[in-house]
Amino acid sequence: MARDEWILREHSAQKLQDRKIIGINAETVTNIASSEFPNQNAGESHHWDIENFKKNFHVQFHKNDPFDSTFSLIGIDAPIANAFRRILISEISTVAIEYVYVVNNTSIIQDEVLAARLGLIPLKGDREGLKWMRWFKRPTEDSDGGVPTDYNTVVLGLDVECTWKDGAKEKARRGENDPKILYNNSSVYASQITFRPTGQQSQRFPAPDGIIQAVNPDILIAKLRPGQKISLSMHCIKGIGADHAKFSPVATATYRLLPHIDIIKPIVGASARKFSKCFPKGVINLEPVTAEEASREGSGYEGYEGEPKAVVLDPMKDTVSRECLRHDEFKSKVKLGRIRDHFIFSVESTGQWESDELFLESVRVLKVKCMKMKKGLEEMIRQ
Missing domain, CATH: 3.30.1360.10 (RNA polymerase, RBP11-like subunit)
Known part of the structure; x- marks a missing residue:
């Protein structure tokens, strides 16, 4: 290779690398993408090629715990990375409490507030059983909605009553005020929610680990005192975060660009x-x-x-x-920046999905969206 050709190639490679760096200055940010086609420049060929994409795209895992993972997507544009983030937040289905039927509630928490608290409790269960569940048709102005069945509705129950412990009244007269010593069920926790299987659900959600239950059993629902009782039934259905935040499978799903520090x-x-x-x-x-x-x-x-x-x-x-x-x-002496095609994702699962599975599921959802769009374009062309 001639020396001039080698220098030209090295210069071009350095120029391409410099384009990937977003400049972070004391008060400004420079070299941000402002064209309709990010990372493309006049006189260069940037046509889509699957082989080039395979060569340049990489996934690196930095942390992979069941409920918390951190990984890098390298070699993609911001719109694609943001599509994964939005899908993670709002388009992956989970099961959550949707309807609460209160039989008796003599606690100080109003029925509607109690129902809202219950709806926000993250649930978990056998993953194959959750995939087996179908969508429940909600009632609208034009229809009464679907009929609850074993394949679209999971029933949970909560029956708790606060009572005095044996000899507690005498202890109270002597000045004891610790509710855990004086009362039974002074605090109602998510662990006291019971699974009431119907139809095939006993097989689809096998005991003890596969049943529908709270991810964190120590979530406090309410506090009771003797004579107060909560008795209710809850219906859980499938939904997505776009319907309500309680259906979102993640507590957080964020990304940031990899920092670049160049000591010159x-x-x-x-x-x-x-x-x-x-x-x-x-x-x-x-x-x-x-x-x-x-x-x-x-x-x-x-x-x-x-x-x-x-x-x-x-x-x-x-x-x-x-x-x-x-x-x-x-x-x-130093230049700060961020690498525009290196996205560091942080995904914290609420517990129904494992964090690394969530990303794979977001890829599947995006693939389905692309297939639908492709089909729609083909139909437009045929017309």
């Missing part, structure tokens, strides 16, 4: 220590200047052998606070 001039000695304190712990590391660096002319480390120098250790931990740009000695 050496930062050594006391300045390096000060520089590292401008970032969260773990972003900047202090390493000793080697003898080779100190002896190399033009390196910027001449005479600093053994002194600490600032190097970027883990930019993912950075919050892009721009603190370092507040100090005049660092303004010409």
